[in-house]
Each structure stands twice: as C-alpha cells, then as structure tokens.
Amino acid sequence: MEQRVLRVRAAFQTGRSRPLTFRLQQLRALQRMVQECQKEILAALADDLHKSEFNAYSQEVINVLGELDHVIEKLPEWVAPEPAKKTILTLMDEAYIHSEPLGVVLIIGAWNYPFVLNIQPLVGAIAAGNAVIVKPSELSERTAMLLAKIIPQYLDKELYCVINGGIEETTELLKQRFDHILYTGSTGVGKIVMEAAAKHLTPVTLELGGKSPCYIDKDCNLDVACRRITWGKYMNCGQTCIAPDYILCEPSLQGQIVEKIKETVKEFYGEEIKQSPDYERIINLRHFKRVTNLLEGQKIAFGGETDEATRFIAPTVLTDVNPNSKVMQEEIFGPVLPIMPVKNADEAIQFINQREKPLALYVFSNNNKLIKRMIEETSSGGVTGNDVIMHFTLNSLPFGGVGNSGMGAYHGKHSFDTFSHHRSCLIKSLRMEGANKLRYPPNSQSKVDWANFFLLKRFNRGKIGIFLLAFLGILVAVTMKLQSF
C-alpha cells in the first residue's frame, strides 16, 4: 500500500498535474468516460442498488455531468491569482492569493450513491491540480470494480488511481500520508478517519450524516409537501444522507400526512411496489436487518412489508413515535418515515436543538417568517425550505455538515477551494528602503507614534483620510531618506 501511494506522490512531484491545460484535458477525459461508459455505469448501479436506469441517471450521472460542465467552464477563472486589497505601506507591492494544489488527495466514497460520491469529489481534486487516490466502498461492489476498470482507461494512470478493498485495506491506506482526505460515510468511521489524519496533520473533509428533521407547519400546502417528502424519503430506498429522516408536526396533521404520503407512494410505485422498476432495495442483509429492527414495537400507519430474499422493505410510515425509541436513536437510512407529533414550532425547535446537528433541515410552510425562524434557531449542514434534497443540486451552495454531521464542504468552487491551498503572496521591491527605516531600531518614542499612526485602520473612514495619509506617508519616507544623508 505504501508503495502505491508513494508512486502517486512521485507522479505529483513531477508537476504534471498542475498546468491548467492538463487539468482541463483530464476533466474532459472524465466527461468522455461518463458519456461513453454510461451503459456500464448504469448497469453497475442497477446491480448494486436495484436502481433503474432513469434513477441512476437522474440521481448520479446527471450531477456529475453538471459538475464537470461547471468546473470546466469556470476553472480558468478559479486558478487565476486573486488580488488582495492593500494598505498604504504595501501600496506599491503585488499582493494576491495564489491557489495551489495540496498534493495527494484521498477520496473515500460511500456505497449509497457510489458513482457521484466518488466522482464529484474527484472532479474538484483534479481541478485543483492534485493527484488522487479513490477508494470506493466495497459494499457497492460492481461500481467499485467498474471505476477501477474505466478510470485508468481515460485518466492519467499514474496521477489518478482507484484502490479497492475492505476494512483492512482502508486501514492500511489511512496509515499513509495524504495532503487531504475527503471521507463520505458514517459518523463513527469519520472519527477514525480524522484520528488517522491527525498523525500526519492531514486536513480532512468529512461528509457524515445524522437524522435530518422535516418540520411540517399547519399553514402549508400539504399536498405538495407530502409529494416532495415522499420523493426525497423513498428515493434510493431511503438510503440518502440528506433524506428527510423523520417528520415533526402538530398531532392534528398526522392523519392527513399519512393519507397523502400513502396516495403519493401508490402514484409513484403503483399497487405492487415490489414490481415497480423505480423502487430500489436495501444494499445488504446487515442493513436490511438493521432497518427492519427499527420497526419493532412501532405503530405502522402503512407499509411495513419486508422480504429478506430480495432485501425489499416497503415504503413505511410510523405514527406517534416516541422520541426514546430505537428508530429515533440512529440515522434510519431506510424507507421508514417516523412522524413525531409536537405541539408547535417552538417544541420542534427545542427537540431539534437537543439533538446532534443534522446534515440537512427541512421546513414546509407558507409562512416565510416561520421558515426564517426555524433556520435562525437551529443549526444544520444545509437547509431546503418547502422541498427536500434540492440544496444538494445547486453547486454554488457549499455542501457539507456541521458538528456530528461533518466538517468542510464541497461542490462547484467549494470543491476547488477545499482541495487547494490558498497561499498569500506579497511581492515587494528591493528599492524604497527609505520607507523601511521607520521600522528598524534603534527605536524612539516618535517612531512608536508614527507606527501607531500608520497601522491604525480606523482613520480610514472617508477617502480624504486615505489621501492625507498617503501624502503624509510619502512625506515621512522622503524625510527619513533625507535624514539618512
């Protein structure tokens, strides 16, 4: 393992991944890969998650293509040095922020969206000029094997590679030194990744999870709310880090919500949900059993059917859920939607704040003030109001968690920034030493006074102040120069 990582590092040291033209070329190659291997990609996703072609395309591939388009278009702008505003003392200098690659980036992907969660970070890491090692999740086996096959066919083999394996291989990998690690997965493993990174002082981006609450206000378009929630909850059989995990609403709404969700489920997946090509399955037996156990002792309003042989769990809604029950203790990551009645928005906010900060917060209401209040008085990675999931698809928004749901963010330019080092640069001239005489010892009270005068910013209200100071500055420099003769 060490050798493989060192080879990638050696490739980075050659400087090959840095020029803009190279990065664009690799990104375009990645684009071609996604387009030309589309059939295989969709088939692998279908195999791993029982995902229909349309779903695989609209949930994964389309996001990757959109990201590639955006990054290819904007990259020349992003790599350009960013000038910084200067002070009087540095007026004649060049001051800017220079974005540089970090070196070797490790991307550890998750199994629930195995294509986009490996490739979208890869796009950002390449765009920032790094060498990259991708470690897809072994649970989504077909996709992992496919990535290992097609990535070397389209991208520079030495700079970008896929390493497959299970827990043992990942542990070995984490012992190596990287310049940034982006991990998508569970909170528990997130801690392990950060601990391993600490040994090498490697910065990390952790995209973890949590229980994303969904508050439904009395004053809202319940039909629309329930359709959107149904879509977001049962997508990928509930195995989405930003799925609405549970609903908070007033008790009087429960019945209606159950009915509308039930109707919508029928509309989306038909009478025989098992026959619907658009409904996925649980990834493996362990998770199947885990999710099924959460149903124990719960009031099932509808759904609840399971079939171990096919790892099928029907879209399920639970009502009057007790906050202390198992289903409210862990991220569900399955097609089970508990409804927890609360008296009002206050109680909902209190409930949310007593728990770990989630990756996403959802609020449905016609009352903008309420939405704003829910955002103000809680914290979460991101928010979508009056819909679910969608903030993920806008790559001008940073996508990431806070607290137990993660740290750091990516998507669009945020990826580029995450995988870059922003190096401050100040270029002065060796001339004009006169101005510097102010700072050299031997010191005197007058020098201290001048220092204060120059460095205190509060004067700079009003343009006249600046010009006056500039004039005085030049005067002082000239005076000092004359005095030195």
Add this chain to the structure above:
Amino acid sequence: MNPFADTVQSLREAFHSGKTRPAEFRAAQLEGLNRFLKENRDSLLAALAQDLRKPPFESEISEISICQSEINLALNSLHSWMKDEHVSKNLATQLDSAFIRKEPYGVVLIIAPWNYPLNLMLVPLVGAIAAGNCVVLKPSEMSSSVEKVIGEVLPRYLDKNCFAVVLGGPQETSALLENRFDYIFFTGNTTVGRIVMAAASQHLTPITLELGGKNPCYVDDNCDLQNVANRVAWFRFFNAGQTCVAPDYVLCSPEMREKLLPALQHAVTQFYGKDPQSSPDLARIISPKHFLRVRGLLGSGRVAFGGQSDEQERYIAPTVLVDVKETDPVMQEEIFGPILPILTVSGVEEAIAFIRKREKPLALYAFSNDSKVVHQMLDQTSSGGFCGNDGFMHLTLTTLPFGGVGNSGMGTYHGKFSFDTFSHQRGCLLRSAGLEKFNSLRYPPYAQRNLGLLLSLVEVGRKSQCARPFWMAPRWVRFETTPSWEAFD
C-alpha cells in the same frame, strides 16, 4: 476528572440562549476588547517586557497595533460579514432564494502560545466573537505576566457568561481538550498540533492549526545587498527570533554569502549597536529551557559573528552561522531564536530542490531584483505564505489569509478570514410550494418517460451560458413556444 466540564457547559448554555447572535452583542464585546487594549496598554507593555523583554516598539507594532487593527476592522465590517451571501442559481431554482448563511459554531476554544501572547490570543478572539461564538481562552503559562493580565483583567471587559479564561500548564490543557468544543483554534508547535487534532477527532471538532516549520530564505546573486541584509536581519532578530514566520535559514551562493556576512553584521550593528546585549531594542528568550535549547544550536557549523550568550538574562546575541550541514542540529528543528544559519547552494534550482525535500514551511522568502527568480521560487515550492523581497510583511495585510499547509498547519485567519473560520457556512435553498408542475418531471413512475428526452434536455442546458438544468428545462424553452401544461402529463 474533568475540572472544566462545568465551565464549558455553562458557556454552551449561554450560547444556546442565543445571546451571542445579535450584531449589537458582538459589537459590544468587540468594543469591550477595544477598551481593554486602551485602558491597559501600559500594563500590557510592561507584561510583555517582563515575559520576553519585548521592546515597546515591537510590542506596539506586533501586538497592540495588530489587535487594534483587527478590532477596528471587525467593528467596521461586522454587518457586511454577517449578511447572507446570495449565490448564483440554475434554471430549476431561478425563482427560489439561495444563499449561504454564516452561523456561529457554538463554544470555541482558543489556545495561544507565548511568543506573541497578546496578538495570538486576541486576533483569533476577535474573529470568534464577530462570528457569534462563546469562547474559552487558554493563554500560555510560559508568558506568565501576560497570562496574568488575560486571566485577571480581560474578563472584566467581556460578558462573563459567554467568555471564560482557563489557566494552567500541559496537564490542564489536556484536561481541557477532553471536553467537547465546536471549534478549536490552536497556535503552537507541530507536535502539540497533532495531539490537539487527535483530541478534536474524538468529538469531530473542526480545527485550525497554526503551526511552524523552518522558513527558508533564498537570497539571489542579483539583489541590493544592504537592503536585503537589513530586511533579513530585522525579521530574523525581531522578538529575539521567536517568531513562527521568521526567516529560519538562508540559502545563497558562496559568492553571495561572502558579501552578505559583512552586510548582515552592519545591519546588526546599526540596529543594536556594538554591544547588542545593552540595546533596549532586543528581546530575550522566554525561558531557561528554551535558552538552553537555542544555545545548544550554536554548536552547529561555525559562528561568523555573534554567538555570545548570558544565561542569567537569557540573552543570546544576534548570530550568524556558516558552514552548516543539513544534518546539523540547527537544521533539524525550528530555531525560534536569534540565530541565522547560512547554507550555500549553486543557484535557485538547487535551492528549490533543497526546499522541496523538506516539510512545507509556514513562510517562504525570496530576495532578488529579478522578478523571474522570485516567481520561479513561488511557482515551484509550497508554503503557508510567501513574501518576495521582504520578511513577514504579508501577515500585516488583513486581506491575505494567514495560515500554514502540511506540517505548518491547516486553516487560515486574519480579517474576514477569521470570521469565516469561526463560522459554519450553511447552504440554504428556499423554494416555493407552487410550480409543482415543474417538479413532476422528477417523480416516478418513469416507465412512460423517455430517458432520451431527459438527455436531450440536458444537452440544451450544456450549450446555454446561464444554467445547468438539473431538473430539466421545460419543453417550451427548447422549442421557444408558450408553456403548455400538457407537456408534463
């Protein structure tokens, strides 16, 4: 035993009460800091003199003034920094509100070192306050006089429920780190940096680490000799060399070295007189332990000038070492003292190769009249920050992010970067309940929908300048006809 659990808990409760969120509260705390600096200036100068024999001039420009500047900047900019940042939208979200909300993390821990005990405590604090957090401050016990002022006087100027100062040594710091914080800001050495990050990982606490390293200083043959010597000397011997961004060692050609030595000597004499020990403008080493450590490094290579020391005063003369080998002790650790080794290289390429073999430093300096050389150095190396033709001036610009990379640290601050560091950037998308027809394209069942239709819609999106229609441009956009709801049935 967790002696600080109560402190952290009460700060967390204060944070949850929402007290620190309004701009007025934050501004009031910043004004408090302002008054703290103004009203205690003399005792702070005295404390800095006591701890490091820091000359008042150095204290003014590198501690008090910098803090003052940051406070002023924060007060001036607070409202604009706090504003929601609206972002560009795609076709599907055109009618929505999309913005980044800046939120405080909660309870922040700031651990400061002893070399600039005021600056490195207060400047991060300004950012943490501006961002709306509650803060636990842990000043360094080694700069004990300043620690006393921060422990006893500073709390009088800040809200007692939202800010706490914790005093103590390594044991207390370890105990403190067992608690859960929402952000940890640490300035110090690389070894302790690792410990802090490991502790933070137990609670998934995000961190900024401002560490150190050996900052190389390349001096080209083509340069204005005395100006370079002045600048290198001043930045090296400032605070008796105890600066994380000080030029740690010089790389130059043998010819340059011969010219540089007398020029450096001249600068030192100009600055500190013939007997630097009696100059009031030279600081002292912080502690007996560090004094012995730095004095031990004098054995590397050969002393070109300087080399005197006085254990009682913890004085070490401004010293230049030559004939230093890479394997010598002085090249194995960050010097953090008034010693400047000069290593010879054949030219800029060899200098770059030398630098690249080593850990990424916090700062990198290149002196040359030839801007090509300066840019070559910049392009082919990595470091936290870079300054061409001067010392650590780049950190006086609050518009430049200050921080390390690799072993020299992670994260940045100063100015708005401080505010951003201590804020969670929360992506928010507020949609309307209407226009559900547009959404229906995303709902199952998909049997009757054509994957081809979807693909062709996406193609239109790629060609257009303004948007990537993730949830599909409606048909009327493609055919430029009036919208017809039948298209979506």
